[in-house]
Amino acid sequence: MARPDKAAAVAELTDAFRDSNAAVLTEYRGLTVAQLKQLRRALSGNATYAVVKNTLTAIAAKQAGIESLDADLQGPSAIAFVTGDPVEAAKGLRDFAKANPALVIKGGVLEGRSLTAAEINTLADLESREVLLAKTAGVLKASLFQAAYLFTAPAAQAARTVDALRAKREESTEEAA
Structure with a gap:
């Protein structure tokens, strides 16, 4: 039986997947707490950025109907749940990753369709x-x-x-x- 705190975390992640129109999976290994705070501030109008546990995220994604993130859920992972403009969020992540190479964009989901890191960068190039x-x-x-x-x-x-x-x-x- 799942522990109540893990079940609550899975439910919260499932709701975040369902409420957002896009989600971008990143690896944050090597970033400091101050850099993560700066990234959260940069995304604050369009997305929320949260460090997640891979197994709980995989369960939550399946419950939300997203199957494409399983392969990318390895290593330290964080997800930007986009509720605003996906282009602006992708630009924010891309620009932060340019300034801080430790942030690696792994992939994501846009309105139910899986995206590769290259497609997210292409999305960021849109106006x-x-x-x-x-x-x-x-x-x-x-x-x-x-x-x-x-x-x-x-x-x-x-x-x-x-x-x-x-x-x-x-x-x-x-x-x-």
Whole structure:
């Protein structure tokens, strides 16, 4: 029978897997407590970073319906449970790993799909959600402006032609007089 504290830890990890839209598994061997605190602070808007026990995490992941983390659960492990923007969390982890090579990104899960460390780095290279939405809005606005211009162009051209004819008529009446 499982001890109550282990059962509670498994339940807490299972809830964290279910509540997050992504989870990134890392190895933190060689990082100091101050560096881990700095990493937690860097991820604070988008993710929570927790040191975990491998066997309890494997059980919790299976209960949450995630099978892909078993191979990576070796050595000292910590997980960033992402509840905000996964791109921002991946950028935070990647940037921290560049500054502190002791942090190794092992893999992860994004909305039920397993990710390798390379895919997490690719995710980190994406622009944030807000930037992508702004670019999409800009493209849509440009398309609408172009359509409006195309609809008004014939009328504007007709007005310019009428104005040119009127100017020509005035000019010819002045010459006749």
